[in-house]
Amino acid sequence: MNNELTAEMLGLRKRVVGVTGSLVATIDGLLVASDTEESVAADHLAAVAAAGLSIARRTVEVTDRGAFLQTMIQGRKGCTAVYAVGDMALMVVLGDEGLDIGSLHGQSRPALERIGSILTEGE
Amino acid sequence: MVAVRTPGAPGPETLLTRTGRIVPPEGGGRGGEENGVRKVGIAELEVVRMVSAYDAAFAIIAGSVEDCMLRAGDEPQAQEQAPGWGEDPGSLVREALRRADALIALPHAVLPHDDLVAVAAGVDREAEGGTPIRREILLLADGRRTCRDIAYATAHGVYAVAVEVSRMLGDGLLERAVPGEPRLGGAGEGPILPRRPVVEGAVLDPPQALPRRTPGGGGVIPSRTEKRAKNWADFARFRDLAK
Numbered sequence: 001m002n003n004e005l006t007a008e009m010l011g012l013r014k015r016v017v018g019v020t021g022s023l024v025a026t027i028d029g030l031l032v033a034s035d036t037e038e039s040v041a042a043d044h045l046a047a048v049a050a051a052g053l054s055i056a057r058r059t060v061e062v063t064d065r066g067a068f069l070q071t072m073i074q075g076r077k078g079c080t081a082v083y084a085v086g087d088m089a090l091m092v093v094l095g096d097e098g099l100d101i102g103s104l105h106g107q108s109r110p111a112l113e114r115i116g117s118i119l120t121e122g123e
Numbered sequence: 124m125v126a127v128r129t130p131g132a133p134g135p136e137t138l139l140t141r142t143g144r145i146v147p148p149e150g151g152g153r154g155g156e157e158n159g160v161r162k163v164g165i166a167e168l169e170v171v172r173m174v175s176a177y178d179a180a181f182a183i184i185a186g187s188v189e190d191c192m193l194r195a196g197d198e199p200q201a202q203e204q205a206p207g208w209g210e211d212p213g214s215l216v217r218e219a220l221r222r223a224d225a226l227i228a229l230p231h232a233v234l235p236h237d238d239l240v241a242v243a244a245g246v247d248r249e250a251e252g253g254t255p256i257r258r259e260i261l262l263l264a265d266g267r268r269t270c271r272d273i274a275y276a277t278a279h280g281v282y283a284v285a286v287e288v289s290r291m292l293g294d295g296l297l298e299r300a301v302p303g304e305p306r307l308g309g310a311g312e313g314p315i316l317p318r319r320p321v322v323e324g325a326v327l328d329p330p331q332a333l334p335r336r337t338p339g340g341g342g343v344i345p346s347r348t349e350k351r352a353k354n355w356a357d358f359a360r361f362r363d364l365a366k
Contacts, residue, residue, distance in 0.1 A: 002307060005305075006304055006305040009305050010302050010304075010305065013302075014302070017130040017131060017186075017236065017271070018130050018275075020267070020272065021267075025308070025310070026310050026315055030308065030309055030310035031308025031309060031310060032307070032308050032310045032315070033305045033306065033307050033308060034305055034306050034308060035303075035305035035306075037265070037267060038265070042306070042308065043308070046308070076140070076147060087317060088315045088316070088317055088318075089315055096272065096275050096276070097133070097136075097137050097275055098130045098131070098132075098133060098134075098137070098271075098275050099130065100130040102190075103130075103189065119314065119315045120314055120315060120316070121314060
């Protein structure tokens with residue numbers, strides 16, 4: 001599982017211009033794997049992203065917006081995207097100011113499906 | 124040509140805000156050229172836009188293009204983005220090609236969007252460097268960043284960073300890096316299984332009858348029960364005994 005998962009994470013950073021890192025965590029906020037800069041506390045980010053995803057899912061539900069896709073949080077120096085990976089996991093993608101968001105969404109969908117399969121199959 | 128935009132090179136907003144030429148608006152807003160507090164004149168603003176356009180044209184030639192879009196001058200989006208004086212497209216392309224040739228001619232030329240660079244072994248990233256741009260590159264070269272990433276972080280052009288990185292590779296200050304493996308967390312050992320469905324009405328430990336107290340069950344001294352008062356006269360007797 002580990003090699004396939006890390007290959008997907010590295011591949012996303014290589015393919016999408018502006019992606020600076022990513023992590024995969026369980027829906028409870030437990031870290032599965034991280035490919036982030038040293039300055040990013042991956043454990044904390046996993047926990048915060050899980051909490052945010054829960055709120056975002058609930059927001060989509062109460063506003064009747066259909067199936068949840070992703071949240072995108074933008075700051076002055078870049079953005080953070082949180083994607084649901086099936087029902088039990090999530091992926092956070094970090095990008096800088098120049099992140100090609102269209103390319104990210106296009107590339108992330110198939111990557112999320114593959115990561116979902118990897119996580120549920122395991123070793 | 125009044126503007127060239129690409130994810131491969133920092134745009135005017137990044138160059139202006141990161142260098143403090145424009146202070147982003149408080150509490151929100153996109154922080155674009157027209158928002159926030161501008162600390163540059165029209166002429167300097169135009170120069171930054173043109174520098175950005177030339178750098179973006181170089182980045183497009185040096186990198187790979189998946190998609191592109193041409194916006195004509197009468198489109199509202201084009202007018203919002205670049206109300207500048209404009210540049211001859213031919214000279215823009217010629218300059219981009221000249222820059223690409225100049226970079227390739229360097230002995231340790233890097234690919235600005237592909238090659239990851241790290242500080243060479245034995246080099247002190249705090250002490251070495253020299254010029255300001257070299258010091259910034261040394262601080263940011265962590266093996267995860269390309270020249271394009273460093274350009275965004277430092278608000279320099281991609282071409283300027285690529286040339287400097289190539290020279291620093293030659294000087295032995297930097298080295299090419301291979302992507303580091305992602306780190307595994309505590310939940311990365313086995314498969315992530317869905318939760319078992321909740322069974323309605325199920326209880327883990329069905330309650331039995333409520334516990335009943337029995338005399339002496341709590342370890343009460345038997346003799347104490349014999350001293351229990353039966354009427355007010357007994358109370359008086361016990362009080363005398365206590366004295």
